[in-house]
Amino acid sequence: MVSGLYSRILIVDEDEVNAELISLALNPSQFGTSIVPNVDKIQLNLDSFNPDVIVLNTYWSVDEGISVCQQLRHSFDGDIVITSLVPDDDTQVRAFESGVDEYIVQPYKTSYLAARLRVLTVRKQRTLNKAHSMSTHPKSDSYLEFSKGKFFLNRQSLAMTGAEHRLLTYLIKNEGCVLSRDDMMTYVKGRTYDGASRCIDLLICQLRRKFDSLGADELQIVTIRSKGYMLLTSNPFSINPHNIEDATSSIYA
Secondary structure, eight states: OOTTOOEEEEEEOSOHHHHHHHHHHSOTTTEEEEEESSGGGHHHHHHHTOOSEEEEEOOSOHHHHHHHHHHHTTTOOSEEEEEESOOOHHHHHHHHHTTOSEEEESSOOHHHHHHHHHHHHHHHHHHHHHHHHHHHSOOOOOOEEEETTEEEETTEEOOOOHHHHHHHHHHHHTTTSOBOHHHHHHHHHSSOOOSSOOHHHHHHHHHHHHHHHTTOTTEEEEEETTTEEEEEESSOOSSOGGGSHHHHTTOOO
16 A cells, blocks of 8 residues: 555435445545535535545436536545446546546445545555655656657657647646646636536646656646646756747647
8 A cells, every 4th residue: 555545535425324334444544534414515524524535425316416526626626436326338428527536336335435445545645655756856867848849758759739738838837836727728728617627637637648658757747636736847847938839829729
């Protein structure tokens, strides 16, 4: 297990017995839990309990569960796990697009749900450890350049869509600063963030994969909870961020 693993889980379940079973299935040395019987009590617990993960056991309609997820994304940047009786792929895609991080089909074993929660927690802890390692043990291998309208990482051209290009430009121009989804959506797409779109999150995910594929361990796009994203690097860029505006100012995707 990752050192220092701990996560706060908010369980939203009208079935009190099932909620208690989930809580009991989670190792108390790794998880703290709070249980609420309905969605009306979520906001109060966001403020008082400050959860890392919300588990929505939906016995109501899937549409209502998706609507709840969309509302949560206005104020919650942690992981959302939804469980549902509906197994079809189209519904799961809609759920992921609404901001869900994990979709589990009912009925399920509490041990399986506990395992998925551990995976989410380990993944998040690894990201935090990686960011901390970058700040305390800087490397000097990765080299990001900009030439002839293209980005190069470790001398290899970064194949990107127009939207990815603009987002990376914006991150570079504001390296070390926290950028909100609204700021990024305005820069990348020329429109305001509606609170539900996952466009920016998907673009961030794609950029992270490109960095990882080229071994750029010390280039990290960090999630800042309830605020947005921030680009961190242990190396100064070999470009002047003010010189890339003209090359990307007209690119939209």
